[in-house]
Amino acid sequence: xxxxxxxxxxxxxxxxxxHQAVEEMLESIKPVLDRIPEYRSSKAVERLVEPERVLxxxxxxxxxxxxxxxxxxxxxxMNSALxxxxxGLRFHPSVNLSILKFLAFEQVFKNALTTLxxxxxxxxxxxxxxxxxxxxxxxxxxxxxxxxxxxxxxxxDVPAGDIGVGPREIGYLFGMYKKLRNExxxxxxxxxxxxxxxxxxxxxxxxxxVYFAEEMLNSRDLSLQNTSCLVSGSGNVAQYTTExxxxxxxxxxxxxxxxxxxxxxEGIDEEKLEYxxxxxxxxxxxxxxxxxxxxSAVFIPHDPEEQKNPIWEHRAxxxxxxxxxxxxxxxxxxxxxxxxxxLVAEGANMPTDMEGIHTFLDAGVLFGPSKAxxxxxxxxxxxxxxxxxxRMGWTRKEVDERxxxxxxxxxxxxxxxxxxxxxxxxxxxxxNIAGFVKVVDAMLxxxxx
Numbered sequence: 001x002x003x004x005x006x007x008x009x010x011x012x013x014x015x016x017x018x019h020q021a022v023e024e025m026l027e028s029i030k031p032v033l034d035r036i037p038e039y040r041s042s043k044a045v046e047r048l049v050e051p052e053r054v055l056x057x058x059x060x061x062x063x064x065x066x067x068x069x070x071x072x073x074x075x076x077x078m079n080s081a082l083x084x085x086x087x088g089l090r091f092h093p094s095v096n097l098s099i100l101k102f103l104a105f106e107q108v109f110k111n112a113l114t115t116l117x118x119x120x121x122x123x124x125x126x127x128x129x130x131x132x133x134x135x136x137x138x139x140x141x142x143x144x145x146x147x148x149x150x151x152x153x154x155x156x157d158v159p160a161g162d163i164g165v166g167p168r169e170i171g172y173l174f175g176m177y178k179k180l181r182n183e184x185x186x187x188x189x190x191x192x193x194x195x196x197x198x199x200x201x202x203x204x205x206x207x208x209x210v211y212f213a214e215e216m217l218n219s220r221d222l223s224l225q226n227t228s229c230l231v232s233g234s235g236n237v238a239q240y241t242t243e244x245x246x247x248x249x250x251x252x253x254x255x256x257x258x259x260x261x262x263x264x265x266e267g268i269d270e271e272k273l274e275y276x277x278x279x280x281x282x283x284x285x286x287x288x289x290x291x292x293x294x295x296s297a298v299f300i301p302h303d304p305e306e307q308k309n310p311i312w313e314h315r316a317x318x319x320x321x322x323x324x325x326x327x328x329x330x331x332x333x334x335x336x337x338x339x340x341x342x343l344v345a346e347g348a349n350m351p352t353d354m355e356g357i358h359t360f361l362d363a364g365v366l367f368g369p370s371k372a373x374x375x376x377x378x379x380x381x382x383x384x385x386x387x388x389x390x391r392m393g394w395t396r397k398e399v400d401e402r403x404x405x406x407x408x409x410x411x412x413x414x415x416x417x418x419x420x421x422x423x424x425x426x427x428x429x430x431x432n433i434a435g436f437v438k439v440v441d442a443m444l445x446x447x448x449x
Contacts, residue, residue, distance in 0.1 A: 015098035028432035053077040057147040061140040075123035078104035081442035085121030088162030109435030110371040116382035141172035154185040161190040186388025189381035198384035200399040206240025208376015213345040215411035225249035233323035257287045260301035261311040322347030330355035346370035372431040
């Protein structure tokens with residue numbers, strides 16, 4: 001295992017996030033490789049850590065003042081053993097190959113856990129949509145799709161949204177794809193309801209994370225009713241995590257963005273949440289405006305140079321990191337534990353670093369890793385693909401029931417796998433092993449390709 005990890009580092013020495021994702025997987029799967037020698041002899045791990053295809057291309061576009069800009073576009077098609085590549089597009093200045101390879105690698109196993117026939121991929125650009133006009137974003141999306149369209153299709157690769165890519169961007173991307181290919185297919189998910197989208201898709205990641213958390217608590221005869229919760233982020237995942245927590249009787253005290261976080265002693269109720277949705281989705285303001293609007297809240301700025309994040313220093317029962325990768329380190333993890341947190345469910349992708357994960361596991365905290373806990377988003381994306389193929393749409397109740405059932409099944413699979421491999425209650429091992437076995441078995445069935 002050390003040799004495999006060293007080879008990954010040697011091949012791509014600067015891809016820190018990708019190294020972290022691979023190392024987390026390798027720590028979990030050693031018992032599987034010991035039990036099934038064919039996995040070692042077939043070099044299954046070595047094949048898994050190398051993407052099937054990596055695409056990189058330039059994206060020239062013109063702003064409203066007539067100035068030309070050039071960004072980089074990417075698509076990492078990681079593994080298609082279980083089905084067409086599936087995974088989001090991220091538009092953010094931090095986007096690079098390391099981040100996209102880590103996201104694509106995680107996506108492979110996350111998609112495997114959903115029980116849907118989906119491979120894993122991820123893509124995006126270092127373009128920053130913040131501060132851009134609708135016309136500038138439209139021109140960028142059209143230029144991006146001018147290259148991407150050659151490599152995607154409803155039976156090949158089906159992108160979705162991610163950070164910086166919401167309904168507006170999906171609309172512009174889909175419109176350009178439709179024009180270039182002269183066909184109307186479900187090649188992107190997260191579409192508008194009137195042109196092939198699915199109900200519950202915007203809510204799916206947040207709702208699914210809460211459903212998974214509820215299942216973890218139920219396994220110990222507990223529930224979310226009357227718990228106090230910390231939620232980070234204020235985008236799509238954070239908003240709908242908060243909404244579902246309120247519906248299940250929990251109280252949410254925090255939300256955040258890159259500038260800092262708000263702490264509301266009284267709790268964020270439905271009216272306050274609607275304000276946050278308008279603030280972030282319509283006026284695109286900053287979370288500190290919440291504290292200016294509601295006197296029960298205070299705004300606490302965050303210094304990125306600090307070795308801790310103050311949002312995790314409040315007393316609470318449950319934490320839902322829903323902002324970005326590596327937002328919880330070992331210091332944050334210890335702060336959460338000392339303040340009474342007994343459950344952490346990851347709404348963002350890999351929001352806890354390796355030291356933080358070990359801190360939680362050593363303390364007996366219920367830890368729901370992102371590849372299991374936040375699989376609700378891709379689950380409903382898969383259900384959207386099914387509806388597109390059937391040329392029909394399901395009701396909100398039908399989609400929500402299917403989502404909840406799949407999250408329940410994911411939890412059951414993870415829990416049973418932890419017991420089978422001798423680490424009961426370790427959901428990280430359960431998710432990694434269950435996803436790994438399913439993907440590798442499919443790869444071996446299909447030969448050395």
